Amino acid sequence: MATDFGNFSMDFFSLKGKVAIITGANQGLGMxxxxxxxxxxxxxYIPHFTDDVSEVKELVEAEGRRVEFIQGDLTNKEYIQQVxxxxxxxxxxxxxxxxxxGASAFAPFEDYPDRYWDMCINLDLNAxxxxxxxxxxxxxxxxGGKIINIGSALSYTADKHCPPYTVxxxxxxxxxxxxxxxxxxxxxxxxxICPGFLATEVNAELRKxxxxxxKITNRISAGRWGEMEDLxxxxxxxxxxxxxxxxxxHISVDGGFTTTL
Numbered sequence: 001m002a003t004d005f006g007n008f009s010m011d012f013f014s015l016k017g018k019v020a021i022i023t024g025a026n027q028g029l030g031m032x033x034x035x036x037x038x039x040x041x042x043x044x045y046i047p048h049f050t051d052d053v054s055e056v057k058e059l060v061e062a063e064g065r066r067v068e069f070i071q072g073d074l075t076n077k078e079y080i081q082q083v084x085x086x087x088x089x090x091x092x093x094x095x096x097x098x099x100x101x102g103a104s105a106f107a108p109f110e111d112y113p114d115r116y117w118d119m120c121i122n123l124d125l126n127a128x129x130x131x132x133x134x135x136x137x138x139x140x141x142x143x144g145g146k147i148i149n150i151g152s153a154l155s156y157t158a159d160k161h162c163p164p165y166t167v168x169x170x171x172x173x174x175x176x177x178x179x180x181x182x183x184x185x186x187x188x189x190x191x192x193i194c195p196g197f198l199a200t201e202v203n204a205e206l207r208k209x210x211x212x213x214x215k216i217t218n219r220i221s222a223g224r225w226g227e228m229e230d231l232x233x234x235x236x237x238x239x240x241x242x243x244x245x246x247x248x249x250h251i252s253v254d255g256g257f258t259t260t261l
Contacts, residue, residue: 012242016041019091020239021083021135023074023127024101026053028200029150029231033098036232037239038063042096045087049073049101074101074127075119084134096146096239097135099128099172104165112163120164125171132175132190136183144187146239149176151194151250156258169194173250180248189247191238196254198226221256230255 015037025034026048034044038060044067046056053069060067070086072079087094102124105116132147139145152169159166172192179190197216199207207213207225217225231253237243238251252258 013236013240014041015096015236015239018042018095018239019045019087019093020096020098021045021047021087021094022098022100023047023131024049025098026050026056026069028202029195029198029228030100031056031059032228032231033100033235034067035059035063036236037096038065040236040240041065042239043067043091045070045090047072047074047083047101074131075122077130080127080131080134083131084138088138093142094135094138094145096148097132098148098150098235099131100150101127102150104162106161108161109163117164121168124165124168125175128172129175132179136179136188139188140183140186147179147188147190148235148238149190149192151192153194153196153252153254153258155194155250176250177248184247189243191243191246191248192250193231193234193238194250194252194254195231196220196226196252196257198228198230200228219257219260220254221260224255226253226255
C-alpha cells in the first residue's frame with residue numbers, strides 16, 4: 001500500500017506515564033475525569049477548595065495510580081503558582097491540565113449582586129487563563145502538553161439569572177482558541193469539553209421536578225440525561241496522543257441538547 005497505517009495502535013489512547021493536574025477533581029464531574037485518567041494510566045495532582053478528598057483518593061488509588069492534593073483558592077494568583085510548583089516538585093513534570101473547577105450563582109438579573117459576578121468571573125474565567133498561562137511555560141520547556149478547558153451548554157446559549165456563568169463559559173471557548181493559536185507551534189494542544197445536562201448529586205432535586213426534567217429531556221435527542229461515564233472517553237481522547245492534530249476545538253457532550261431549538 002502507498003499509505004502506511006502501521007504506526008497507529010490503541011496505545012495512542014493510553015496515558016501511561018503521564019501527569020495530569022485536574023482542578024476541583026475531588027467532587028462532581030471532575031472526579032469522573034480523575035478516574036478516567038487513572039484508568040488510562042495517569043498520575044494526578046488535584047487542586048481543591050472543599051475539604052473532603054477521601055473518595056477520589058480511594059478511586060484513583062484503586063486503579064494503582066498516585067494522587068496528590070493541594071488545597072486553596074484558584075482566584076488567588078499566589079495559590080495558582082503554588083499549584084504549578086507543587087506538581088513539579090512532586091512529579092517533575094506536567095503533561096495535562098484540565099481546568100475543571102468552577103462555580104455559579106443565581107439571582108434575578110435586575111438585582112444581581114456584584115459579588116456573585118466577581119466570584120464567578122474570577123474562578124470560571126480568570127483562573128483558567130492564569131493557570132493555563134503558568135502551566136504552558138512548563139509544557140513549552142518539556143516539548144508539549146495538553147490543556148483541556150471545561151465549558152458548558154451555556155458556552156453557546158444563555159439562561160436567566162446566571163449572567164457571569166454564561167459569560168465565563170462563552171469566554172472559555174475564546175480562551176481555548178487563543179491558547180491553541182499561541183501554543184500550537186510548541187506541540188501544546190488546547191481544546192474544550194462542553195458537558196450538557198448530566199445526572200449528578202448536585203441536580204438530583206431539580207430532576208425530581210417533572211416540568212423541569214421533561215423540559216430538558218425533550219431537547220436531548222439521545223432521550224436521556226447524561227451519565228458520568230459519558231464524559232470519560234472524551235476527556236481521555238483529548239488528553240492522549242490520539243488527539244495530537246486536534247487543536248482549538250470544543251466538543252459538546254450533551255446528547256444533542258445544543259443542536260435543538
